[in-house]
Amino acid sequence: MNFKMVFNTIGKVCNIEAILMILPVITCLIYREWSSLFAFLITMAILLALGTFLTLCLRPKDHIIFAKEGFTIVALVWLLVSAFGALPFVISGFIPSFVDAFFETVSGFTTTGASILDDVEALSHGMLFWRSFTHFIGGMGFLVFVMAVIPNLSDRSIHIMRAEMPGPVVGKIVPKAKDTAKILYLIYIVMTALEFVLLALGNMPIFDSIVLSFGTAGTGGFGIKADSIASYSPYCQWVIAVFMILFGINFNLYYLLLIKRFKPVFKSSELHCYFAVIAVASAAIAINTFKTLSLSIRESVFQVASIITTTGYSTVDFDKWPVLSKSVILVLMMLGACAGSTGGGLKVSRAAILIKTARREFKKLIHPHAINNVRFEDKTVEEETTAGIATYFGLYMVCILAVFLLISFEPFDIETNLSAAISCFNNIGPGLAKVGPSMSYSAYSNFTKLVLSAAMLLGRLEIYPLIIAFTPSTWLRK
Amino acid sequence: MKIIVVGCGKVGTAIVSSLVGEGHDVVVVDNSPQAITEIRDVYDIMCICGNGANFDTLVEAGADSADMFVSVTGSDELNMLSCIIARRMGIEHTVCRVRNPEYNDKSLNFFRQQIDLSLTINPEFLTAQEIFNILKLPAAVNIETFSRGAFELVELILKQDTQIVGMSLAQIKKQVAQSFLVCVVQRGDEVIIPDGKFVLEAGDRIGITAPKSEFQSLLKKMGIVQKHTRNVMILGASTTAFYLAKMLIAGGNGVKIIDKNRETCLKVADLLPQATVINSDGSYQEVLLEEGLSSTDAFLSLTGLDEQNIIISCYASSQNVPKVIAKVNRAELTVMAEKLGLDCVVSPKNTVSDVISRYARALQNSMGSNVETLYKLMDGKAEALEFNVQSDFKYQHILLKDLELRPNILIAGIIRKRKPIIPKGDDEILAGDKVIVIAAGQSLNDLSDIMR
Numbered sequence: 025m026n027f028k029m030v031f032n033t034i035g036k037v038c039n040i041e042a043i044l045m046i047l048p049v050i051t052c053l054i055y056r057e058w059s060s061l062f063a064f065l066i067t068m069a070i071l072l073a074l075g076t077f078l079t080l081c082l083r084p085k086d087h088i089i090f091a092k093e094g095f096t097i098v099a100l101v102w103l104l105v106s107a108f109g110a111l112p113f114v115i116s117g118f119i120p121s122f123v124d125a126f127f128e129t130v131s132g133f134t135t136t137g138a139s140i141l142d143d144v145e146a147l148s149h150g151m152l153f154w155r156s157f158t159h160f161i162g163g164m165g166f167l168v169f170v171m172a173v174i175p176n177l178s179d180r181s182i183h184i185m186r187a188e189m190p191g192p193v194v195g196k197i198v199p200k201a202k203d204t205a206k207i208l209y210l211i212y213i214v215m216t217a218l219e220f221v222l223l224a225l226g227n228m229p230i231f232d233s234i235v236l237s238f239g240t241a242g243t244g245g246f247g248i249k250a251d252s253i254a255s256y257s258p259y260c261q262w263v264i265a266v267f268m269i270l271f272g273i274n275f276n277l278y279y280l281l282l283i284k285r286f287k288p289v290f291k292s293s294e295l296h297c298y299f300a301v302i303a304v305a306s307a308a309i310a311i312n313t314f315k316t317l318s319l320s321i322r323e324s325v326f327q328v329a330s331i332i333t334t335t336g337y338s339t340v341d342f343d344k345w346p347v348l349s350k351s352v353i354l355v356l357m358m359l360g361a362c363a364g365s366t367g368g369g370l371k372v373s374r375a376a377i378l379i380k381t382a383r384r385e386f387k388k389l390i391h392p393h394a395i396n397n398v399r400f401e402d403k404t405v406e407e408e409t410t411a412g413i414a415t416y417f418g419l420y421m422v423c424i425l426a427v428f429l430l431i432s433f434e435p436f437d438i439e440t441n442l443s444a445a446i447s448c449f450n451n452i453g454p455g456l457a458k459v460g461p462s463m464s465y466s467a468y469s470n471f472t473k474l475v476l477s478a479a480m481l482l483g484r485l486e487i488y489p490l491i492i493a494f495t496p497s498t499w500l501r502k
Numbered sequence: 503m504k505i506i507v508v509g510c511g512k513v514g515t516a517i518v519s520s521l522v523g524e525g526h527d528v529v530v531v532d533n534s535p536q537a538i539t540e541i542r543d544v545y546d547i548m549c550i551c552g553n554g555a556n557f558d559t560l561v562e563a564g565a566d567s568a569d570m571f572v573s574v575t576g577s578d579e580l581n582m583l584s585c586i587i588a589r590r591m592g593i594e595h596t597v598c599r600v601r602n603p604e605y606n607d608k609s610l611n612f613f614r615q616q617i618d619l620s621l622t623i624n625p626e627f628l629t630a631q632e633i634f635n636i637l638k639l640p641a642a643v644n645i646e647t648f649s650r651g652a653f654e655l656v657e658l659i660l661k662q663d664t665q666i667v668g669m670s671l672a673q674i675k676k677q678v679a680q681s682f683l684v685c686v687v688q689r690g691d692e693v694i695i696p697d698g699k700f701v702l703e704a705g706d707r708i709g710i711t712a713p714k715s716e717f718q719s720l721l722k723k724m725g726i727v728q729k730h731t732r733n734v735m736i737l738g739a740s741t742t743a744f745y746l747a748k749m750l751i752a753g754g755n756g757v758k759i760i761d762k763n764r765e766t767c768l769k770v771a772d773l774l775p776q777a778t779v780i781n782s783d784g785s786y787q788e789v790l791l792e793e794g795l796s797s798t799d800a801f802l803s804l805t806g807l808d809e810q811n812i813i814i815s816c817y818a819s820s821q822n823v824p825k826v827i828a829k830v831n832r833a834e835l836t837v838m839a840e841k842l843g844l845d846c847v848v849s850p851k852n853t854v855s856d857v858i859s860r861y862a863r864a865l866q867n868s869m870g871s872n873v874e875t876l877y878k879l880m881d882g883k884a885e886a887l888e889f890n891v892q893s894d895f896k897y898q899h900i901l902l903k904d905l906e907l908r909p910n911i912l913i914a915g916i917i918r919k920r921k922p923i924i925p926k927g928d929d930e931i932l933a934g935d936k937v938i939v940i941a942a943g944q945s946l947n948d949l950s951d952i953m954r
Contacts, residue, residue: 182543
């Protein structure tokens with residue numbers, strides 16, 4: 025274990041988080057919110073002190089890291105960044121309990137959007153901005169950002185990238201990891217800016233447009249109003265719905281579009297599946313909840329887009345929908361968006377490959393000697409990948425059930441607890457019943473909040489990094 | 503620069519390693535998923551699994567925007583084919599490994615012109631050439647040539663009884679009265695750029711520059727004994743051995759080749775009638791002694807097995823053969839071989855990767871960098887770089903002794919109007935010069951980088 029390299033990287037991350045807090049500081053200055061400003065400045069000072077200490081005192085001799093260090097760096101960074109990101113809420117007194125603030129920040133960085141706040145509108149502008157800004161950073165990944173701005177993080181930063189980016193197979197789009205990170209962030213920022221402009225053109229206040237764009241880009245879902253998106257104009261709702269769907273698409277495809285290679289984009293099987301699921305689910309919900317044509321289509325498409333991309337915005341309280349629609353929503357929660365997007369969940373490509381693998385197993389039973397390859401995206405999927413996906417799926421179910429059991433002593437019904445577990449693990453935000461879109465997680469005990477925070481991190485980092493970081497053999501000289 | 507490398511075997515990996523080290527964008531194409539998985543985790547590169555001669559694979563690798571294409575798979579034909587396709591797809595610079603001697607005669611020129619190859623590389627031939635150069639100056643363990651041969655940097659290891667051991671560089675200079683410069687010294691794991699007060703010790707590996715024509719007399723004055731190579735014994739009738747034997751015979755040397763495979767021996771005997779070909783197992787010491795190992799001037803172990811080459815070379819050294827050279831392909835074994843006392847080891851894959859990274863440098867040079875050529879010295883721990891001095895260089899007309907250089911930097915040579923100058927304190931750098939700089943433990947991109 026290259027301890028120095030691990031902690032040196034963490035130090036760099038602390039410095040960067042401090043620098044990123046300049047943006048909420050500016051917001052505080054604009055709105056003259058002095059107590060929030062003070063809270064941010066104190067946090068920045070702590071982060072800079074720790075960051076400088078770690079980067080100056082621990083200078084690694086060799087910059088070589090292996091997969092183990094990659095996983096550990098990612099897990100520790102996400103934990104620390106969330107813990108420090110929670111400080112402004114505590115110091116300013118908006119969220120006095122540290123556990124609550126930690127839950128809120130983890131929910132922000134993992135782009136979940138689950139909140140313990142009963143009254144969002146009471147927060148200062150600076151706090152609201154920071155809350156949504158964590159979505160923006162967490163969406164593409166904190167370390168991917170660090171990789172893009174810091175020269176020579178490590179020669180083998182691919183290990184970090186692979187640990188942080190969700191999806192069954194993580195590849196680079198250009199030869200250098202640093203350039204890949206830069207391109208991804210560039211696409212990400214440009215798309216977010218585009219959404220901001222379109223929202224602002226729809227007469228949405230500037231502050232709201234910025235904050236909601238951050239929430240959409242990271243597929244997070246923190247709103248700034250009690251009723252989430254419902255009070256905005258239909259135009260704004262459509263803009264947000266379309267951008268949620270766009271941010272749920274694999275970013276590599278946008279790069280291919282940029283370099284004018286259209287064919288693989290339009291032939292992408294994952295993209296086809298993704299759109300097909302959105303169309304079918306929207307149609308089913310629209311018919312099931314039919315009021316008027318335009319309203320039903322808008323409500324169903326918005327909600328389907330919001331849930332499948334694991335954003336969690338809502339224009340309607342879907343907890344009041346008929347059971348069929350609620351069940352569709354629950355299934356979509358587990359499915360998630362495309363691999364390589366900012367969305368969470370199981371990922372469309374994993375689900376598709378799982379189904380294809382299952383079909384192959386059926387064929388094998390009928391024709392025991394037949395040779396069948398699982399094909400996806402016009403290529404044979406390697407045996408290692410299909411096995412990896414099956415294992416991941418098993419682990420994924422085990423984790424969700426474990427979380428469900430751990431929080432089952434809470435005095436709520438099964439629907440609430442199960443949907444809370446699924447919603448947090450898949451980084452959605454709202455669940456059903458007592459944690460529905462119009463409710464919050466504030467009624468849960470501190471223990472449950474910590475378990476759900478862990479669930480959000482497990483879901484965002486796709487399980488392995490956290491488990492590896494907290495396995496003793498990673499740290500011992502074995 | 504964006505460079506596509508097809509084939510990541512031993513040579514391919516060495517090439518990728520040096521190209522990545524110089525900061526290029528490298529895309530690797532190989533048809534073995536396992537090889538891809540291994541190389542992907544170690545270097546910051548993009549990997550594509552597929553056939554390097556397949557159009558779609560090359561599109562995926564981004565051939566439309568690549569600056570250079572290197573094909574080094576095990577098959578000459580595949581290399582040629584993929585270079586043809588890459589050239590047609592618009593990559594201007596294509597490098598192809600061609601090692602079959604049948605393609606390496608006159609047909610190679612024809613082929614190169616027809617498909618517009620920038621460079622063909624033949625690892626076996628390059629290795630043979632390197633060995634041939636060392637045999638011309640047997641005291642050397644490595645020789646690098648600068649500026650089309652105007653300058654040579656010779657690496658040699660000081661033996662216990664050498665006259666100059668225990669003298670400081672200033673003393674040696676007084677005694678020899680000839681222009682030369684000790685540029686770099688490797689002592690243990692440390693690489694030092696020495697000054698006049700530096701005292702040489704036995705076991706040091708030193709790099710000396712001097713005008714090419716004066717090397718023989720210089721080494722004699724330093725008391726470094728050199729015996730001219732007349733008889734050479736080669737173990738293993740490999741392709742490298744064939745090329746080398748051909749060069750040696752043309753230079754009037756006696757060559758004895760030992761190989762245990764009868765078919766190979768017959769073939770070599772047919773191609774090289776002047777050579778003595780022995781069909782016997784050279785790994786038996788008895789055989790080597792019988793064939794006159796103790797009276798030969800140089801013993802070269804060029805079989806395909808690294809381990810065998812190392813062990814037999816150790817034996818030859820123990821029999822007091824004046825010059826022993828072993829071919830060792832794997833880098834980690836090279837270090838081991840040196841620990842066992844083999845000072846002269848050649849590695850085909852390093853030779854090839856040096857040639858290619860040099861070519862990439864020159865290419866980048868034409869795109870705006872100032873480095874003309876780059877050589878790795880002392881197992882890559884130090885670099886020798888050749889810079890062109892531009893007219894806007896800030897430190898012109900300043901005497902070298904007044905320049906404040908950064909530590910571990912040395913100006914090893916100046917070439918003015920094609921004449922080599924061994925720089926002294928009262929020389930100066932002028933526009934239009936070529937300057938050779940030795941740097942240890944740092945990488946330079948511009949001549950101004952050497953200043954403090």
